[in-house]
Amino acid sequence: MPKVLTIEDDEVTAREIIAELEQHGIEVEWVDNGRDGLVKAVSGAYDAITLDRMLPGVDGLAIVTTMRQVGVETPVLMLSALSDIDERVRGLRAGGDDYMTKPFAPDEVAARVEVLLRRTRANSGPLTELRVSDLELNLMARNARRGARELELLPTEFRLLEFMMRNSGQVLTRMMIFEAVWGFHFDPGTNLIDVHIGRLRKKVDPPGTQPLIRTVRGSGYLLGDA
Template sequence: MRLLIVEDEKRLALSLAKGLTAEGYAVDVVHDGLEGLHRAGEGAYDLVVLDIMLPGMNGYRVCAALRAAGNDVPILMLTAKDGEYDEAEGLDTGADDYLTKPFSYVVLVARVKALLRRRGGSAGGSPVHTLGPLKVDTAARRVLRGEAEVPLTAKEFAVLEHLVLRAGEVVPKADILEHVWDFAYEGDPNIVEVYVSTLRRKLGAELIRTVRGAGYRLEVPR
């Protein structure tokens, strides 16, 4: 899952990015409303954390512009203000949820997970995916083989989750890089192959098939 944080308080933005990255998300950060609108409009994000008080363009206008353009990415609004009017205005422009500063990081993570879960459910999905003997719970971020949990790192789970959500489809390596690593990643693109190899070793070689010249496909047992 790839998230965008649009927040001009740099210390807060970087702290949130660090925490959410540790949770297994790919996180991009910008500090300006216009740049946030551009990134959200161009990037394939699963959720946007959007501050209201921003230079360039405030969060209300960013949110309204995204919705007017038909972009339905979940938006969690942040603000230092407090009052019903602010919440109503934020939700009226198309935000999905609202959090007032100062807030607990644990609460923010819970809101993020709830919005992502809600989006999956509205598309007819389920947080628990059964793949033969494996159960992948994208809400709890756990993989079970029978009753035993298979330990995965945050990044391993992120790669698996992206394949699970598109099970049966061929997913290009570039698409995995875009969703699992942030836009600042400049390392070896073969890192995807390393993680796929690790997942095969932990979960079974037959689970993820390489489609030569195209990408990877997560097999759905029949």
């Protein structure tokens, strides 16, 4: 069972996160201040960490920065009421792996944590190629194939396909895709993701092949065998 450390000083928020993660079969340990959180975080004893940006004692940026300085690579989902782009960039540069602004839906936190856990498992050894069914993505040569057919992908399409393949079988929300591929907050008024998914689908799933990219109505997209 994966084990997650939640560092959050607001009890209501913490209990919402814990309840949601436990429903996904994840064991959670909670601390409500930065000093204790730092001690536990640098132990490297967890599979992932949810980390509040603003904490009493030691703030979230100091915690993740210290973790990376001492060589602890546990993936970190940073949570913050600060929503400006500069703050998000600051958190990711400090060593955070993902960043969400408050308020948020607990199930979205669980989805982000599961992506971090899957990424950790996928990166447990040297990874040069991703495979889903007969779809192959070579991360060194930066090329893709579906069966015997080579796919001509633009740089953004390659990043989008890589993100989806690294998280195959996982429903990826538009917000998750937007932040992972484009690196800034999702604008619900744009159809950017739908356009790129449509273009990628034409290349990955041409007529006569088993579709691998699926739309999950009301949720997002999923890549995997039917």
